[in-house]
Amino acid sequence: MIHLIDVEKHFNTDVGVRQVLRETRLSIPTDKRVGVLGRNGAGKSTLLNMVAGVDQPSSGMIVRENARLSWPLGYAGGFHGDLTARENISFVARLYDVDYEEAFELTEDFAEIGSYVDMPVRTYSGGMKSRLAFGLSLAIKFDCYLIDETIGAGDRFFRAKSRQVFLEQSKGAGMLLVSHSEATIREYCEIALVLFDGVLVPFADIEDAIDFYMRRCAP
Amino acid sequence: MLTRDRRIYPVSLSVVDQSSRSVQAEEFSRAYAAGEEDAAIAIAVTALEGETPFIPPFESLWWLCGELVARRRYRLGLELTEQVWKQGYRGWRALYLRGVFLALCREIEPAAEILDAARREAPAGQRHGIALIEARLRAMAGQTAIALALFDEHLKFDQVSEREVAAALRISHREGRKDLVIQWAEQANRMLGATAARTRLLAEAYFEDGEWQKARATAEGGIRLDPNDIVLGRIAARCAYREGRIAPAITRLEAQLALDDAWVEGKILLSRCLVKGGRDKEARRILKEIGAASEYENERRELLARLRNAGADDMPEAVPPGTPRKKRGKRQDVLQDPEVKKIMSNMPAEFVPRWTPETLAARGNPLTAIKRLSHSVRTLMLREMMARFGRHELGYLWAVLEPMMHVLVISLIFYFIRARDSLGMNMVLFVTTGVVPLFVYLKTYNQLTNALKQNRPLLNHSRVQPMDIFFARSILELFTHIFVLILFVTFIYVFVDKYTFGSALSVLVNLFGLWIFGIGAGLALGSLAVFVESIKNIMDGLNRLLYITSGVFFTLDMMPASVAQYMAYNPLLHFVDGVRGNFNPLMGGTRVDIVYAFSWAVAILALGLLADRALRSRVLDR
Incomplete structure (x- = not known):
């Protein structure tokens, strides 16, 4: 479970305070596939970042209970540019207490980066980096995956492959997927929250959520 | 301007030597003087087609040119004006005639x-006419800016013809000069009739220009002149729509669509x-009528989707005509929204x-x-160490080399200023026990x-918390410099001085x-930089000062x-002195x-801890 305990988030910008999330009190199940629908700039990514721990709530707290939570799927920013793929994988494997050899093989097998594994990650192309990140996300088993907009990485072929492998791998696991696209939410999620003007409106039924989103979030 | 009236310009000119006239010219002037116009023209044409120069009397020139134009003998006219030119007649008329024939050719x-030159020579009354011809030529030659300027200066609506106004409007319209179009068309409509x-x-x-009402x-007005003009009708209908009043817009659009x-x-x-007026049925019928193959397909779909949605929910979104539209900008509080309220309460x-x-x-379990x-x-820490090893060729060695260089340089300075004897202990040891401890502070702070x-990206791993990063970095610095200190003083003990x-x-x-001082300063400055970024620069300067005043040199x-x-x-x-005291009892x-301390x-x-806790969310926001 991810508990949002009176969480509130705003940004102080040069042009004034921007409220992203009003005081929110709810629990998000980590064993279900949960979607968060919202328009561009509604604060979906900030919400995801807060759940991951990158952003901090302005007040209140987020408690992650008994769940192995992934980092945002395919996020490549966590790699240390001066380290090789091998070293980066070893760091992540150690961090999550999984077998390094196994994680390395799975990642290497998936990411198709070949002899580059022993080069510093900063020398990688964007595509290679995102394939590596996605492969690493797959190499470690999580209870709940955090996903920002898209499942998959790289070009369309690789994207199809990664989507397929991911869905296979994540069977039975929960996910928290934030997206502006009702089609994506409909495809992957069971229940949903609509982020509407700083309020997380909960729905047990996807279609209700999409209906609400289409009607009320429209400009 | 070229008229067939032979007596408009009775020119008498003494510039030309009359005696040099040819036989044909003589015959021509006789015929001309006798009023036998057809004969005169026949003579002139034969003469111009021939080889010998033909200079008609100047008083007949204007008339002859007019006739040539009327007979479409432009090349002959050009020939004629050229010969006149050669004869030395350079008045504005000669220039004008030559320009006209050049244009016709x-x-x-x-x-x-040439017309430009003619206009400058011509008397004021003639200038406008010449300018307008020149303007049209300029436009044809692609010099539209000059053309428009000429029109702007010389269009006199009490004396121009429809054709000239039309040309001017056409050019300014093509050039997108809406201001000129408006100015000229308005004046012309007023002076010449719409x-x-x-x-x-x-x-x-x-x-x-977005002037819906005027448009x-x-x-x-135009429709009253020509009720079947489709372009005018469409403009009027579009404007009615843009003006935003639904009922008149519908009337106008329907009238236009009927035609x-x-x-x-x-x-x-x-x-x-x-749709805005709530007449969904009619809207749907029209949209169906359009069919899918138009260039407005996206708009059509969007409207149909809006109609579908409006039909799906039971809240009447349609506003009856006449009621004021809901004001935008001031948003209603979502939490007070009945639908949201209902969901949130259940x-x-x-x-x-x-x-x-x-x-x-x-979570609190220690x-x-x-x-x-x-x-x-x-x-x-392992990650950080690996990164340091891999960063450049020197790798982790840099952690040792950097303080070593400081020690060497400062020792050399001491050596050369012969200060070593006044230190009271081995010079290198003195410097080492000053530099390395201070490095513990400086590096941790940094x-x-x-x-x-x-x-920040590391925080994406839910297992990594901000405090972990602080600990990992600072502990690594402490260990590294303890190691460096041990290395240096052991080396000195073995090889330099017991x-x-x-x-x-x-x-x-x-x-x-020194270490916790560095941690505190680093955390405090890192957080307070949220308010004033330059505070870090101030601290960097202060640190340089501290390097001098904190016991490295004395x-x-x-x-x-x-x-x-x-x-x-x-x-x-105090800290640095405290460390050094352990390497020489007299330095206690x-x-x-x-x-x-x-x-x-x-x-x-x-x-530092306070500032970090209070400002961490804002540090991460930036």
Whole structure:
């Protein structure tokens, strides 16, 4: 479970305070596939970042209970540019207490980066980096995956492959997927929250959520 | 201007030698004088087609040129004006005639140039006419800017013809000079009477300028001239739509569509108005009628989707015509929204808050917390070390080389200023025991000021918390420099100078003091930079000052009492002296106040921790 305990988030910008999330009190199940629908700039990514721990709530707290939570799927920013793929994988494997050899093989097998594994990650192309990140996300088993907009990485072929492998791998696991696209939410999620003007409106039924989103979030 | 009237310009000119006239010219003037015009022209044509120069009397020139134009003998006219030119007649008329014939022979640019010269020579009354011809030539030659300027200056609406106005309007319209179109079309309509064509241009210009009301009034005026003008009708309808009043817009659009069934854009506009007016059925019918193959397909789909949605929910979104539209901008509070309120008060079971006091208490369990922390910190330290090894060729060696270089350089300075004897201990040892401890402070400070910003991506791992990053970085610095210190002093003991060593614990305690001072300063500055970014620069400057005043170059005891009393305010100096005292009993430092220094360190650490906790979310936001 991810508990949002009176969480509130705003940004102080040069042009004034921007409220992203009003005081929110709810629990998000980590064993279900949960979607968060919202328009561009509604604060979906900030919400995801807060759940991951990158952003901090302005007040209140987020408690992650008994769940192995992934980092945002395919996020490549966590790699240390001066380290090789091998070293980066070893760091992540150690961090999550999984077998390094196994994680390395799975990642290497998936990411198709070949002899580059022993080069510093900063020398990688964007595509290679995102394939590596996605492969690493797959190499470690999580209870709940955090996903920002898209499942998959790289070009369309690789994207199809990664989507397929991911869905296979994540069977039975929960996910928290934030997206502006009702089609994506409909495809992957069971229940949903609509982020509407700083309020997380909960729905047990996807279609209700999409209906609400289409009607009320429209400009 | 070229008229067939032979007596308009009775020119008599003495410039030309009359005796040089040819036989043909004689015959021509006789015929001309006798009024036998056809005969005269026949003579002139034969003469011009022949080889010998033919110069008619000048008083007949204007008339002859007019006749040549009427007979479309442009080349002959050109020939004639050329010969006149050669004869030395350079008045504005000669220039003008030559320009006209050049133009008629499609020599546009030279014609425009000559007419330009003619205009300058001509009397004021003639200038406008010449200018207008020149303007049209300029436009043909692509020199539209000049053309427009000429029109602007010389269009006199009380004396121009429709054709010239039309040319001017056409050019300015093509050039997108809406201001000129509006100005000229308005004047022309006023002075010459309105025409449908001109009104069309005027209405279009207003429309493009966003002057809906003026455009519509103009277009309506034009429609009165020509009720079947489709362009004017469309403009009027579009304007009615743009003006935003639904009922008149619908009337106008419907009227236009009755004449103009093929106008898809109009249908889209009409259905938009109908949707706004709540007449969904009619809108749907029109949208169906359009079919899918138009260029407005996206708009059509969007409207149909809106109609579907409006039909799906039971809240009437349609506003009856006449009621004021809901004002935008001031948003209603979502939490007060009845629909949201209803959902929130009856939360789906999946999202109902589920935490219990036990859930929260579990987080406070010190054992689990320390286990997690130590695991995470160890992993992060390993990562950082690997990164340092891999960063460049020197790798981790740099951690040793950098303080070593400082030691060497400062030792050399001491050596050359012959200060080594006054130090009271081995010079290199003196410098080492000053530089390395101070490095503990400086490096820790450096690593922590930007720690969160630089490692922000790592926080994506839910197992990594900000504090872990601080711990990992600072512990690594402490260990590294303890190692460096041991390395250096061992080296000195073995190879340079045997010294008596005091207490390792005392050294560690002092280093620890420097370390927590560095942590506190790093955290505090890193957080406070949220308010003033430049505070970091100030601190960097201060650190350079501290490098000089914190015991690398001297001890407190070496100072005269009057100075030492002020130097002793610097807490770092006490720590450095404290470390050094363990390598030479005489350097113990009678003035060292370890309690003062530690109080400082603890206070700074507390400040850093406070600032970090208070500002962490804002540091991460940036």
